[in-house]
Amino acid sequence: MAKKVIGILGGMGPEATVDFMSKIIHNTPAKIDQEHLRILVDNNPQVPDRTKAISKEGESCGPVLAEMARNLEKWGADFLAMPCNTAHYFADFITEAVKIPFVNMIEETANTLVENGVKKVALLATDGTLRAGLYHQKLQEAGIELVVPSEEYQEKVMKTIAGVKAGDYETATAYKAELVDHVVSQGAEAIILGCTELPIAFKDREGFNITFYDPTDILAKAVVKKAMA
DSSP: OOOOOEEEEEOSSHHHHHHHHHHHHHTSOOSSGGGSOOEEEEEOTTSOOHHHHHTTSSOOSHHHHHHHHHHHHHHTOSEEEOOOSGGGGGHHHHHHHOSSOEEOHHHHHHHHHHHTTOOEEEEEOOHHHHHHTHHHHHHHHTTOEEEOOOHHHHHHHHHHHHHHHHTOHHHHTTTHHHHHHHHHTTTOSEEEEOSTTHHHHTSOOTTOOSEEEOHHHHHHHHHHHHHHO
């Protein structure tokens, strides 16, 4: 059976998109080039700021994402995925613009937490993702209690994300231990790295006695499974 072609709405940010593609490759059971999956990528860093769009302080991302989705479908993608948590607020624009399926990273992550029996999880994410409640509803429906950082620590989450986007890895890794200690003190038994820059900042997780859930890795596994079905 021919493998399906993956379409990626990327560029939010560029390094997170490359990280996602790498995870697709590493999750693909291939021994030679020809056994890997075909991936079409629109790596578009010009998508408007997602957090500002959600707070109505900036331009909506929806029309740009819809156009990206239509192009990927036209280029031959069999289904779509988007390695940006915050942009999932505009997922309806994508699904309404195309006839091919969209694999939703938020839903895939929530399903994985349920499968693993998680009862209380911390969410590290952008202000926009928290404000939009993207994970809140899915986890509440699943009976999973959600822990979010205090305002002081949320500022450190945003500095971590900004550090990755700017290539400033000293800043990107400066607050890791503080953030983990903060959410553990609130009873979290696991952490969702709910912005696609955070798995890059938390690449070295040695010494942390807590389970991390990486939505981009979860999405990569789901995408590989769908492409090879």
